[in-house]
Amino acid sequence: MNSQHEGSGQINEFYRWIRDYLADLSRATDGELSHAINFGYWTPSCKNLFDAEMAFFDLVVGMLSPLTAGAHGVEIGCGIGGYAARLLESHPVSLSCYDLLEEHLLLTRKFAEEKSVVDRLNTIQGNSMEMNSFENDSLDFVYCIESSFHYDEKQKFFNEVCRVLKPGATFVYADISCEDSSKVTFKAGNHFSAKEEFNNFIQNAGLKIIEHRDIGAQVYPPLQKYTEYFNDELLDAPAGSDKAKVGKYWDLVLNNYTKLFLQGLMGYQVYKTQK
Numbered sequence: 001m002n003s004q005h006e007g008s009g010q011i012n013e014f015y016r017w018i019r020d021y022l023a024d025l026s027r028a029t030d031g032e033l034s035h036a037i038n039f040g041y042w043t044p045s046c047k048n049l050f051d052a053e054m055a056f057f058d059l060v061v062g063m064l065s066p067l068t069a070g071a072h073g074v075e076i077g078c079g080i081g082g083y084a085a086r087l088l089e090s091h092p093v094s095l096s097c098y099d100l101l102e103e104h105l106l107l108t109r110k111f112a113e114e115k116s117v118v119d120r121l122n123t124i125q126g127n128s129m130e131m132n133s134f135e136n137d138s139l140d141f142v143y144c145i146e147s148s149f150h151y152d153e154k155q156k157f158f159n160e161v162c163r164v165l166k167p168g169a170t171f172v173y174a175d176i177s178c179e180d181s182s183k184v185t186f187k188a189g190n191h192f193s194a195k196e197e198f199n200n201f202i203q204n205a206g207l208k209i210i211e212h213r214d215i216g217a218q219v220y221p222p223l224q225k226y227t228e229y230f231n232d233e234l235l236d237a238p239a240g241s242d243k244a245k246v247g248k249y250w251d252l253v254l255n256n257y258t259k260l261f262l263q264g265l266m267g268y269q270v271y272k273t274q275k
């Protein structure tokens, strides 16, 4: 495995800095960690980010279904494996986890070991815009959750996804959308696209949109409210400590995103597409 993949330095540093805080933020009431790194889908019964990330997992799996026994798919930008291991736990499929960061793939493998599903998991380090490890028309399903805001050439990414899917196979895609990136406070390393751009990328790649939802209302306001509550009541970190600083930063990020959402300038797009 090539540990220092081209362009990964800044992204690696960012996740090293924020990962522990996000792990705490997504802890369930009984202490279980989600091992997901995303904003979640806040349905009315969600009490915390863990619940919202599990509700989001259910939404994604519902869109991927039916997943037939023996099917082989890829999670692109798998993070630390929360969704991958749970997918393998609930479905008799095999999965390749693809991510830019070696650290994330090691944590994914560790979580899959804990869940006793590592025999059906393969980890591959690489860049989503050049997925040379996969043959044309070779995959039964692909999904990519909240990773593409890191990609500076999204059309290349969608073209790659279309190339590697078998004809008729499903690709589920979810990410932040932004209609005016100049209003984003922390821009470094973020490559947000507008809703219409997503539609164009998908269609230009030769994928068909089967279902589309903008779940922004079930993402930004409830996540922002929960983060504020978490920082005030649950974050076990002295004022001025690194973790408290990360909490403050995350609060500022989510305040900015929620404000943009309320102005109609930010959304969260979820697509089921087919080749």
Ligand SMILES: C[S@@+](CC[C@H](N)C(=O)[O-])C[C@H]1O[C@@H](n2cnc3c(N)ncnc32)[C@H](O)[C@@H]1O
Pocket (backbone or CB within 6 Å): 011, 035, 036, 037, 038, 076, 077, 078, 079, 080, 081, 082, 083, 098, 099, 100, 101, 104, 126, 127, 128, 129, 144, 145, 146, 147, 148, 150, 151
């Ligand atoms: C916000 S996390 C989401 C992780 C996971 N999808 C989840 O929902 O828990 C984004 C992930 O995308 C990965 N990533 C960023 N740029 C990438 C690229 N060009 N190719 C592959 N993965 C990338 C990051 O390393 C990180 O693990």
